[in-house]
Structures are given as C-alpha cells and as structure tokens.
Amino acid sequence: MNRIAFSFLVALLAGSAFAADLSDAQRNAIVERIKPVGESCVEGDNTCAAAPATVVSAEPRSGEAVYNAACMACHSTGAAGAPKYGDAVAWSGRIAKGMPALYATGVGGVPGTGMIAKGGCMTCSDEDVYAAVDYMVAGSQ
Template sequence: MTRIAITLGALLVAFAASAVELSDAQRADIEERIKPVGEVCMQGDSSCGGAAAAAASGPRSGKDVFDSACMACHSTGAGGAPKMGDVAAWVDRIAKGMDTLHQHGLQGVPGTGMIAKGGCMSCSDEEVMAAVDYMVENSQ
C-alpha cells in the first residue's frame, strides 16, 4: 500500500510539474480566455488606469439630446408631454419664458410625467437646456 501511495504521489508531482511548464504564448492564451469581461472603477480611484470609455469631445447638441432622451415622450405625447412641432401645445409654455422652460427641463414639472432632466442623468445642465431650446425652436 505504501509503495502505491509513493508511486501515485510521484506521478501526481510529475503531472503537476508538467502542467506548470507552459510557454509564454500558452500562458498568454490562457490569460486571454479567463480575463474578466470588464472592470468596475469608482470615480476618484486612480488605480484603474484611466477612463473606461472615451468622453465626447464636447457637449451634445440639443438635437442629439432630444433624439436620445426626449424623443420618447415629446414625439409621442406620452404622459401628456407636448409633442415637438405642435404649436398649440407649446404656445402657453413658450409664453412663460425660456428661464421657466429651462427650469422645467432641469428640475421636472411636479404633478406631471416630466421628471428632472427628462431622466437623462448623464446630460449636463447645458445639454438639457439645449434640448429645450431645440424643441422650442421647432414648435413655434
């Protein structure tokens, strides 16, 4: 029994040693196959090695923000939103002034379906105001 255990132990050591003897290319292939799909980096953590995605070169246009964030409600009228281009729906709103419309775009309108920034939390204040301007320009 002891002889068998020693033989099996020797075989196990030999097998383990052969598994460790990988070429650099083999190691690289294995590392590539088992690497995580992505990583989480908290804002302010300098150990992450930089931004995960390239930032836009500048603020998005009003049209871009409208197309990505506002269109769902302001092109269909969902939740009572005034449709862009519907002059009658916008005339009283426009009469309140751009400051009020910008404030509504940024902070939402209590008691309606309009939430702060239209739900676009990645939009800057300037981008939201540009989207409001775009809708007003196309609704007069």
C-alpha cells in the same frame, strides 16, 4: 403521512443538504449575482465612497442629439401629457412663460407629472438640457 408528502419532505431535506455543502467561493459567487444593481450612498458615508459617479458628457451635445437620445420618447408621442415636438398650440403657453421657466422645467422636472428631472437623462449636463429645450421650442413655434 402519505407517500407524496413523505417524498416531498425527503426531496426538500436532500436539497437543503446540498445547499449547505457550498464552498465559500460558490456562496460568494451567488451573493455577487444577486446583489442590487445600484446602491444608494449618503454624503459622508465612507462605506460607498468608491462608488462610481454618473458621468456627465464632457462636451455639450446638440439640442437635436439630446432630443433624440432623451426627449423623443415622450415629446414625439405625447406620452404622459408631454407637449409634442412641432405642436405650436401645445407649446405656446409654455413658451409664453419664457425660456428661463422652460429651462428650469427641463432641468428640474415638473412634480406630479411625467416630466422628471432632465427627462431622466442623468448623463446630460444642464447645458445639454438647455440645448434640447431650444431645439424643441424652435421646432414648435
């Protein structure tokens, strides 16, 4: 074995010995730092029953406020094929389908496109999404 490989092996073994000398508190701190940010809970699973729920806004927000917070990123730029706010041509076919269809799209998303449920705003109530749809339609006719 050459000197470089031997030195590397010695350094590796020394590092392993250090890791084994961690206290329980140090190990727990490491586990806490590297645990997943979010956890998936299945209904009826008592092990995660205390997991925090997503908080939906208590009071309905204005359509403009919801648009600015959740919709503008795509609907102001046309990202992922989103119809731009104010583009009457892009919105005309959608508006022709009726408001119930637009509300359903806003709340449920459109499979196979960039439009995800509630535009990704999981703190928005359905009414918040409806208000944002109303705002975009009113500004795009």
